[in-house]
Amino acid sequence: MFRKPVSRRDMLRLAGASGVGLLLGGSGAFGIMAATGATKQPASDKPGSPDNVTTGIPDANRYDFYGQHQSGITTPSQNFMCFASFDLTVSDAAGLKSLLQAWTRASASLMAGELLDGQNENLNLPPADTGEAAGLTPSRITITFGAGPSLFDHRFGLAGKKPAGFGDLPPFNGDNLMPEWCGGDLGVQICADDMQVAFHGMRNLIRIARGSAVLRWSQEGFQRSTESDPNKATPRNLMGFKDGTANPSVQDAAMMNEVVWVQPEDGAGWMTGGSYMAVRRIRMRIEVWDRSSLSDQENTFGRYRVSGAPLGSQHEFDRGDMEAKDASGKPVIPMNSHMRVARGDGKMQILRRPYSYSSGMDNTTGQLDAGLFFISYQRSLEKQFIPMQQRLAQIDALNEYIQHIGSATFACFPGVRQGGYIGDTLL
Amino acid sequence: MFRKPVSRRDMLRLAGASGVGLLLGGSGAFGIMAATGATKQPASDKPGSPDNVTTGIPDANRYDFYGQHQSGITTPSQNFMCFASFDLTVSDAAGLKSLLQAWTRASASLMAGELLDGQNENLNLPPADTGEAAGLTPSRITITFGAGPSLFDHRFGLAGKKPAGFGDLPPFNGDNLMPEWCGGDLGVQICADDMQVAFHGMRNLIRIARGSAVLRWSQEGFQRSTESDPNKATPRNLMGFKDGTANPSVQDAAMMNEVVWVQPEDGAGWMTGGSYMAVRRIRMRIEVWDRSSLSDQENTFGRYRVSGAPLGSQHEFDRGDMEAKDASGKPVIPMNSHMRVARGDGKMQILRRPYSYSSGMDNTTGQLDAGLFFISYQRSLEKQFIPMQQRLAQIDALNEYIQHIGSATFACFPGVRQGGYIGDTLL
Numbered sequence: 001m002f003r004k005p006v007s008r009r010d011m012l013r014l015a016g017a018s019g020v021g022l023l024l025g026g027s028g029a030f031g032i033m034a035a036t037g038a039t040k041q042p043a044s045d046k047p048g049s050p051d052n053v054t055t056g057i058p059d060a061n062r063y064d065f066y067g068q069h070q071s072g073i074t075t076p077s078q079n080f081m082c083f084a085s086f087d088l089t090v091s092d093a094a095g096l097k098s099l100l101q102a103w104t105r106a107s108a109s110l111m112a113g114e115l116l117d118g119q120n121e122n123l124n125l126p127p128a129d130t131g132e133a134a135g136l137t138p139s140r141i142t143i144t145f146g147a148g149p150s151l152f153d154h155r156f157g158l159a160g161k162k163p164a165g166f167g168d169l170p171p172f173n174g175d176n177l178m179p180e181w182c183g184g185d186l187g188v189q190i191c192a193d194d195m196q197v198a199f200h201g202m203r204n205l206i207r208i209a210r211g212s213a214v215l216r217w218s219q220e221g222f223q224r225s226t227e228s229d230p231n232k233a234t235p236r237n238l239m240g241f242k243d244g245t246a247n248p249s250v251q252d253a254a255m256m257n258e259v260v261w262v263q264p265e266d267g268a269g270w271m272t273g274g275s276y277m278a279v280r281r282i283r284m285r286i287e288v289w290d291r292s293s294l295s296d297q298e299n300t301f302g303r304y305r306v307s308g309a310p311l312g313s314q315h316e317f318d319r320g321d322m323e324a325k326d327a328s329g330k331p332v333i334p335m336n337s338h339m340r341v342a343r344g345d346g347k348m349q350i351l352r353r354p355y356s357y358s359s360g361m362d363n364t365t366g367q368l369d370a371g372l373f374f375i376s377y378q379r380s381l382e383k384q385f386i387p388m389q390q391r392l393a394q395i396d397a398l399n400e401y402i403q404h405i406g407s408a409t410f411a412c413f414p415g416v417r418q419g420g421y422i423g424d425t426l427l
Numbered sequence: 428m429f430r431k432p433v434s435r436r437d438m439l440r441l442a443g444a445s446g447v448g449l450l451l452g453g454s455g456a457f458g459i460m461a462a463t464g465a466t467k468q469p470a471s472d473k474p475g476s477p478d479n480v481t482t483g484i485p486d487a488n489r490y491d492f493y494g495q496h497q498s499g500i501t502t503p504s505q506n507f508m509c510f511a512s513f514d515l516t517v518s519d520a521a522g523l524k525s526l527l528q529a530w531t532r533a534s535a536s537l538m539a540g541e542l543l544d545g546q547n548e549n550l551n552l553p554p555a556d557t558g559e560a561a562g563l564t565p566s567r568i569t570i571t572f573g574a575g576p577s578l579f580d581h582r583f584g585l586a587g588k589k590p591a592g593f594g595d596l597p598p599f600n601g602d603n604l605m606p607e608w609c610g611g612d613l614g615v616q617i618c619a620d621d622m623q624v625a626f627h628g629m630r631n632l633i634r635i636a637r638g639s640a641v642l643r644w645s646q647e648g649f650q651r652s653t654e655s656d657p658n659k660a661t662p663r664n665l666m667g668f669k670d671g672t673a674n675p676s677v678q679d680a681a682m683m684n685e686v687v688w689v690q691p692e693d694g695a696g697w698m699t700g701g702s703y704m705a706v707r708r709i710r711m712r713i714e715v716w717d718r719s720s721l722s723d724q725e726n727t728f729g730r731y732r733v734s735g736a737p738l739g740s741q742h743e744f745d746r747g748d749m750e751a752k753d754a755s756g757k758p759v760i761p762m763n764s765h766m767r768v769a770r771g772d773g774k775m776q777i778l779r780r781p782y783s784y785s786s787g788m789d790n791t792t793g794q795l796d797a798g799l800f801f802i803s804y805q806r807s808l809e810k811q812f813i814p815m816q817q818r819l820a821q822i823d824a825l826n827e828y829i830q831h832i833g834s835a836t837f838a839c840f841p842g843v844r845q846g847g848y849i850g851d852t853l854l
Contacts, residue, residue, distance in 0.1 A: 079622075080622075082785075122721065123720060123721050123722035123725075124720050124721075124722060125720055125721065126717060126718055126719060126720055126721065127667070127721045127724070127732070129667075130665075130666075130667050130717060131663065131666070131667020131668070131732055131733075132651075132663045132664065132665050132666070132667045132783075133651075133663075134663060134667065134733065135656060135657075135658055135660055135663075136651055136655045136656055137655050137656075137657065139655045180790055193652070193654070193655065194651060194652045194654070194655035195506075195507075195622070195649040195651075195652070196649060196650065196651040196652075196655070196662075196663075196783065197651070197655060199649075199665070199783075199785050199797075203665075203713065203795065203797075206795070207714075207717050210714075214793055215788050215793060215794075215795070216788075217787065217788055218787045218788050218795070219787055220785055220787065222622040222623060222626075223623065224559075224560075224563055224621055224622075224623040224624070225620070225621045225622070225623075225652070227620070227621070227654055228563045228564050228566045228620065228621035228623070228624060229562060229563055229564075230562075230564065231562055233562055235623075236558065236559045236560075236561065236562075236623075237559065238557075238559050238626070238630075239557075239558075239559070240554070240556075240557050240558020240559045240561065241558070286630065287634075287637075290553060290557060290634050291553055292553060293550060293551050293552055293553055294549065294550050294551075294552065294553065294554050295550035295551060297554070298550075305554070305558055306558075306561065356559075356623065356626075358509075358626050358647055359786060359787060360644065360645045360646055360647070360786060361642050361643075361644055361645050363607055366641055366642060367642075368630065368633070368642070368645070370626075370630075
């Protein structure tokens with residue numbers, strides 16, 4: 001009786017004067033966030049250009065779904081993440097395609113901050129949108145899809161398209177993997193500056209998948225919210241150290257082509273413009289860490305805790321002097337320190353995009369199940385992530401304080417062109 | 428070698444020009460949040476006055492620890508929560524007192540946004556502060572402590588001080604309580620606008636408790652962040668409905684004395700100025716809910732989903748016409764609707780302060796373990812929460828879609844006076 005269709009966008013428009021941060025949409029326009037201020041400008045309905053840069057009216061805290069690359073990879077990290085791994089219950093390519101098309105439609109709406117409200121008026125049907133994000137901004141939500149190695153088995157006729165060198169990660173020294181945190185036919189990383197918006201995205205994708213795929217595992221993650229950090233500094237992990245200092249700059253497009261985006265010469269043409277994702281659920285032995293001395297902690301990372309600078313250096317982004325010795329002739333940056341081992345010869349990089357997680361108490365130990373939900377993106381798992389992780393697994397001093405309990409890899413599709421759907425280069 | 432002690436406060440001061448929201452400290456100054464803007468004003472070191480209102484210099488996003496009442500009860504809800512329930516391993520009053528004194532010191536620092544950095548300079552000792560909140564604002568963190576019924580057993584000589592009528596909640600119809608989500612000697616609710624700041628508080632309290640108490644269970648919670656909500660509207664739960672519309676106003680001090688704060692005439696003098704907390708971990712059958720029609724959903728709550736208005740009314744805060752009938756003579760607001768049953772005769776209120784939770788996939792069902800971490804505060808569990816919950820458990824239409832799987836009660840102490848410690852009126 002007082003019912004009218006209301007979209008999240010309508011609500012934004014109604015609330016236009018109350019001060020919403022603005023973002024020039026598009027994953028090509030990193031960090032171009034206007035100062036927070038009042039605006040009466042309605043959100044644009046203009047679709048993004050193919051390279052994912054909205055050149056017209058700035059939009060409210062949103063990225064375009066369509067573009068050359070998927071968003072959520074070189075997009076500056078949002079505050080929160082919901083990750084969902086799915087196993088397909090359909091068993092042919094038609095079923096898979098139908099799911100990916102439905103997810104495409106939903107993702108475009110979710111990223112635009114629109115209600116999935118096609119059926120919203122019909123009292124006799126379930127609402128098309130579960131409603132918990134109504135009235136909220138898009139909160140820079142990104143939704144990133146990838147295919148797990150198992151997608152290339154016999155079921156979908158895709159065995160011939162499996163990229164060379166793509167598969168589950170090899171066993172690493174010290175792994176304590178639990179099957180319930182590993183693998184999946186399809187992986188979906190949903191990030192947003194608002195936890196409820198991210199959850200809403202995940203929950204609706206699960207819902208849409210009903211009858212086509214089931215949830216295999218899921219994990220929520222967080223970092224410090226940008227609002228709480230006056231310096232917008234490098235976020236700290238739950239060990240109290242800055243995490244991501246050595247990351248290549250996502251604003252350096254040439255670097256991203258070098259490190260992250262699959263190039264035509266890399267083979268598996270359907271992946272050109274995509275990226276390979278490595279996922280590791282890394283539990284921290286928080287109680288052991290908290291009992292170790294500051295000196296041990298800093299030698300473990302090879303960095304000062306407060307500043308994040310390499311040991312012996314002054315500033316966080318100093319490169320660090322790998323040759324420096326202390327008075328007793330020992331390297332100032334220990335040979336087995338995390339930063340030294342991760343760097344290796346410095347020739348191979350990855351793009352780290354991790355989140356912290358805290359999943360309550362582990363009932364078997366009485367300790368917090370908390371740590372790092374590690375995600376990285378790279379052109380090649382074989383050339384980039386795997387050799388780095390093999391080094392780390394062998395000698396990283398950090399291994400005393402962590403345990404890898406989950407693992408997955410996903411071949412993240414290139415971006416979707418207008419009229420296309422997620423994974424259409426593969427199917 | 429480039430080491431200097433740095434407090435979170437120092438970092439704020441350094442970062443003074445970058446625009447930190449201001450809050451007039453004190454749980455008596457609800458919602459007095461100045462517009463976000465640049466400030467060079469250093470955070471005040473002046474302790475709060477006894478009634479918890481800082482009358483001097485506005486401080487950065489923080490509440491005072493000391494005051495008449497504990498913060499985190501009538502404080503406007505922050506974006507995030509970490510809840511921890513502890514069991515004591517010390518077995519006498521001296522050990523309990525010592526823990527509460529240590530928690531008092533830590534909580535005063537945490538709420539001021541200071542590092543627990545007494546030992547920060549000593550390389551040979553573990554850092555006193557775990558560091559993951561360094562550089563972040565206090566983010567309106569509040570820490571609220573309460574005593575569970577088991578604290579009044581034989582161990583601490585407190586049996587004679589157990590308030591009349593305080594105990595575990597009685598069994599309710601439909602309960603499916605799991606021991607791992609129930610009870611505890613001490614309960615701590617930590618809320619903040621930043622998840623990492625809240626986690627940091629919980630983790631350090633757990634650490635400080637080592638040797639005195641162990642974690643019994645813990646739960647993280649969230650709601651939409653205020654930054655994502657241009658209208659600052661009533662938050663929605665994971666069923667998509669507004670949650671908290673019927674709450675009494677925390678700005679109405681007389682109402683809070685009536686509903687929330689234990690009064691001298693209530694007995695158990697040590698609780699005067701405190702409040703009784705009811706905790707219920709309520710799992711939502713999300714998949715069943717999502718398949719129910721909009722009409723069923725709205726009849727279940729007795730409200731419209733989009734506006735939150737009572738059925739038959741236009742605005743969220745309309746009282747609702749309980750006598751209205753539809754054309755067929757049926758009540759417009761169904762007799763078993765949640766809002767109607769919760770209201771009862773309208774004479775008894777509680778202060779609800781719930782958070783949503785999402786704890787990944789339940790491996791036994793393959794469905795999301797998500798729902799509502801219900802917390803309410805009241806002067807009397809017997810007179811307020813219990814009769815309301817008994818009504819709801821009998822006939823609330825919502826019961827088809829939820830299951831209560833955790834339960835706890837805590838007698839939350841009055842506020843701490845300068846020089847005192849948490850629980851000093853009891854011990």
